[in-house]
Amino acid sequence: MTNAAEFSGVTQSYGETIAVDNLNLQIEEGKLTTLLGPSGCGKTTTLRMLAGYITPSAGTITINGVDATRLPPEKRNLGMVFQSYALFPHLTVADNVGFGLKLRKVPAAKRRELVLHNLDLVGLAHLADRKPKALSGGQQQRVALARAIAISPSLLLLDEPLSNLDARLRVQMRSEIRRIQAETGLTVVLVTHDQEEALEMSDVMVVMRAGKVMQTGAPATVFTAPANRFVADFLGYENFLATADGSLLTVRPEHLRVGTAGGTTGGAPATGLNLPAVVTDSVYRGVDHIVTMTATDAAGQQTTLVSTTRRDTLSSDQSGVRPGDRVLAQARDHEIVRLAA
């Protein structure tokens, strides 16, 4: 396992603001790594330091084992797709895609061939002679992708590439980007604030907060075993319960069940969670039925619990709960995640 890029002790500060704080990160070759985190956590800064648009205040960045910390962008051979696409408005689609090849002095005939090949990869060969203005947002995005890939970059960098697309196209482009990565074998770094996107697309997921890495790992690992409360929170865990020994338990709302005190819904689990609670709300939201409760955890703290159940799997007991009802908040052992702190 080799690293296409590596951050060692990289810090970037703007006056008082520390955008990236002593970052240590390895980008594995041939993998799709996502940087995931809320807005302002330093994802773009990290990507722009890798691309060479920002020089870090401290630390080193190596690309393919070579120190690139102070190398200007034009000497890095990286393909970057900007959030705004940043196509050259005065050039045709073909000339946009061929821009990097022309700079590399690829002869015209060969260039044309490569341009069409890369446009074909994103399904836009038929629009080669258009100007970017005459394309839809989704098409511009694909041209930007083709332009970045055309130079055979050592890494492909994508900054929130899907955030300007409509919901349906966004989901479609996720698999499209994965397909392109598989076909080209490129190392990809993708920045996103959308946990679903990261979970679906990544080989490796890097969860960030306030310029620091909170957790790195395969999506399945990070999802099922979040390292701390922040990661759990960000991945949609709710129902945080302190234990008597000072650690923290959490259960996803879709795993938390509402048992009536009489125990007709499968009965209390032998082990796991079986906590008395009082219903505060019971509503439908789209396909989900949501029950909100309050309970007192083992540390004696009052907490809010949320349970969501798909409408079609709802038992009459659960749909029948009303605010004020005394119930049991239940989860099985394997559904309970224990956090460090």
Added chain:
Amino acid sequence: MRGRPVLGTLAVLGYIIMIVPILFVVSTAFTAGDALTFPPQGLSLRWFGEALAYQPFISALVSSLQLAVVSTALALLLGVPVTLAIQRGKIPGKSLVEGLFLSPLVVPELVVGLALYQQIMIGLHQTSFVALLVGHTVLLLPYAVRVTGASLALADPAVEEAARGLGASPLRTFFSVTLPLLRPGIFSAGLLSFVTSFNNVPLSLLLQSRQFRTLPVTMLDYVQQSYDPMIAAMSTLILAGTVVIAIVAEKTVGFAKIFGGINK
């Protein structure tokens, strides 16, 4: 306009105030008579012929065009790099530099003219063309900086970054991306500068000499001595030239872009 009677009325009034004097001048230019009166007496082109045959006007027109073209070129040559430095560069005290280049807008032209007269014509013994060239270039710089700056501010900096990422050096990026993006802005700035220089009176009045006199100053001189339709004919010719420039501008860049660039 509907539902906004006050605004509508003001707009119509504005047009009338602008257009009526022009109509007056243009129509008197076509008179067959000898006096500058309205309505014109008869219809003829004789005063156009006289204007084009009047040597002082023609040599002044050539001087004005020379001055406008060269000072516009100088203002752009200086102003475009300054704009880039202000907006894209990492120079400290950006707003101070910008203020410096916009300051000719607030310094009275007579003061600039007087200073140039003392320093360049008296002090350095330069011709009035050189003094006027310096004066007009200084006068035009704020337009060049402002208008190209406005169009640069509208351009996404990521486009230039994209070029760098694809392997273009900063110089290459400037010529193959930034400059084409700026072309409409530079064109508008040039147009505005040209017209500003061509119409300028205060500086030209102060720095003129017998050898070099601009058209507006010459026309002003002429009106003070003789009040005949030739001046209306010359004005109409200038107006026609301006209209041609405006049409070219509209066809190539579009007014919305040119004047939108100034406000934004």
